[in-house]
Every structure is written in structure tokens, then in C-alpha cells.
Amino acid sequence: MDLNVIQQYIPLYVEAAILTVRLAFFGILGATVVGLMCSLIQYYHFPILHRFVNGYVELSRNTPLLIQLFFLYFGLPKIGIVMQSETCAIVGLIFLGGSYMTEAFRSGFEAIPKIQEESGLCIGLKKWQVIIYILLPQAFLVSLPAFLANVIFLIKETSVFSVVALADLMYVAKDLIGLYYETEEALFLLVVSYLIILLPISILFTLVERRLKHVAIGN
């Protein structure tokens, strides 16, 4: 392995890593919002809507992100919907992550006894206040391990973004291998980049989980 080559490549990887993190951030944020809304629809069993949610969850979880991105990038323009590469990647990640987040939050909501909701109503809280002050925090705490696992999973899924012509980490590595045959250096930097992104997050999550353990749910 040539250290000079590595040093030379680092700026390229930094740039790609920033792109990866940025897209992952918006994708995960969107997926969390979609997941919260869908899990609330399922929890309150909204007529018709919850069927849509069920369909969406199955469709999203049982197709690979790669295929979903192909569909968004090459399929949708056929019916006149053209998206930028970045938009495509974020929408794809939201579509995939939304279903995983839905499942995570759903199990959180289901763990809360019905009488907790009534207990909130009894002190005069409105239905939406019950959701905000009583259900959401508890559901979030219960689903925290699943949520954090999803975050890490989704960051790793970004490695297919290069198919929609984005210069992410994977793209840079493949590019360098193709151009200069510096396979070892390129792959080494690829692994290191993902570790630098994911390890701190993983450690932080472990700490968060440990801190919140004392707040047990249920009486």
C-alpha cells in the first residue's frame, strides 16, 4: 500500500463522505417523520389509510433499495417525473427507511397500555396532547433500540447511491480503481471512511440507550 497515494486520495473521500452523510441525514429525518405518521395511522387504525400503510410497508421492505432507486431515476421520467440525483437518493432512502421506522415505532406504540391514554384524557388532555406528551415519548423510548439500528442500517444502504450518478464514497472508490488500478488504497480508504462515519454514531447510541434504560415503561 502506498501512503502517498492514500494521502492524495483523502480529499476526494472527505468530499464524498460529506455527501453521503448529508443525504443520509435528510433521508433518515424524512424516514422518521414518515415512520411516525404511518405508525400513528396504524395505532389508531384509521379506516382505509391503514390499508395503504400496510401495502406501503410490504412494498418497501420487500424490494431492494437499488431497484427502488432505478425505478425513481429511470422509471419515473417515463411518466414525466424527473428528479435530480440527490432528490432521487433522498426520496429512495425515505421510501425504504419509512417502512422500517414504521415497524419500529408501531411496536413502541403497541407496548403502551390503553389505559395510559385514558389516564391522560382524565386530566383533561386533548387527544393530540395525549399523543405528544404521553404516547410519543413512551413509544420512542420503547422503540429506541430498533430506531438506532435502523439509522445505522440506512447509512450503510447509502452505498448504492452511485447508481443514480452521485459521487458518494462507493462511487469514488470504484472510480479510482477503474482509472488507476490502485485497488488496495481505494478499498482501504472506503472501509475507513464508513467506519469513521458509523463508529462514533454507534458508540453514541450505545451510551444513549444505557442512559435511558432507567425509564422503564409500564407500571
Next chain:
Amino acid sequence: MKINQKEIILEIDHLEKQYEERKILNQVSLQVKKGEVIVILGPSGCGKSTLLRCVNGLEEIQGGLVSFNGWNVHDNKNKIYEVRQKIGMVFQSYELFPHLTILQNVMLGPTKVQHRNKEEVKKEAIQLLERVGLSEKVNAYPRQLSGGQRQRVAIVRALCMKPEIMLLDEITAALDPEMVREVLDVVLELAKQGITMVIVTHEMAFAKAIADRIVFMDEGVILEETTPEQFFSNPSTDRARRFLSGFSYEKVKEEEKVAI
């Protein structure tokens, strides 16, 4: 009696409640006057808890009327949130909010629903918690408290809303015997302060001590409504007599014991 001249704050009139085909409450009528303590007795599944839940609109009803301070509880969907602020309810299983501290549990309603001044509410909450002997637990989480302590917090949480009536639904049924006392003492104290209460309980001695009136129910119907003295010494229905006899035991005599 002086209580007769007081105003009626809760009126239940020919209340009907059913789950599918099963009638849970059948033509139940009851009036509660300000300052009165009513104890509802009856076997499990007789509809007494359901009756309490109908009073603050946690259950839909199929007929009759619940009127609180002249408001029809089941009439206007938005009014119910206002009504519930005036009705404190305590459950058998405490139902504190596990993700909030004791103080936050007590303050949630007054600050988020009644929009009262935070500092003022805090002062009052701490005072109330002190009165039930929990001043050291204000910053603890529910998980760290015993059942009896949690139930006292639940009572304080309801009280801090300054309710006009308290509904207590078998609040000691899930507690160990020695914790029952600490909770019931708090309720007795409330009765002395003249707080209107409707209590469902299986603690007969407590019922006798606290009640102005005993209501005895079975199979969704009120069978008796009388003074505790009358009810415990000379109930007028057979069903009540059988119910009461279930709480006393005859001594097993030495000679009756089967030798092993």
C-alpha cells in the same frame, strides 16, 4: 339532613351501557350532592367500574344521561375536555406516566391543560406531595416508588387539577395489605376536607367509615341505596346479604379439622 339542601353536582339518569348484546348498566340512576362521599359496592363485573368510566366520558353510552354541573357529558364532544378537568379519576393500576418524574406527572395537567403559572403549580404540587408524605420523591421516577406511593401520587395528580369530584376506581385492589392503609388514610383525609367522591372499593371497613351513602350494584342494576349503618347491619335485599356474608369467615374448630 343538612346534605339534602346542597346542590346536586352529578346526576346519572337511567343510564344504559352495553357491549354488543351484553347489558353492563341497566337504567342506572344516581345523584351526587356536593361534599358527599358515595361508595359503590358489588361483586366483580357488576358494572361499577364501567359506571365511573361513563361519568367522565371514557365510555360511550347507549341511553340515559350523565349530567355534571348541568352539562350533558355525552352530548358535546368538545365539552368533555372541560368536564374532565373538573373530574379527578384514579385507577386501580395507578397509571402514572413512566417517562415523567413524580413532579412532572403532577404538573402536566395544570400546566398543559389549565395553563396555570408554572411556579405556582410547582409550589402547590410540592405542598400536596408533602401532605401525602412524598416530599422526598418529587424528582424520582414512578418505577422507583412502591405501589402505595405511586397510588398516592396518582391521587395528588388528580387533586392538583382542583377537581369538583373525585372518582376512585378500586384504588387499593392492586396493593399489598400494608400499603392499603397508607392510601386509604389519604382518602379519609380528603373526605374530612369535604371533597365530593364516588368510590368503588372492596374494603368493607373503609366503606363503612367513609361513606355517606352506600350504593349496592349487581348485574348492572342498583339494588340498594342507603346509609352505611343500614347497609352493613341490615341490608334489605338477599343479594346484598349474600354479598356481605362473603367477607366474613367462621372459625374452623379444632375437632372439625381432618386428621392428616
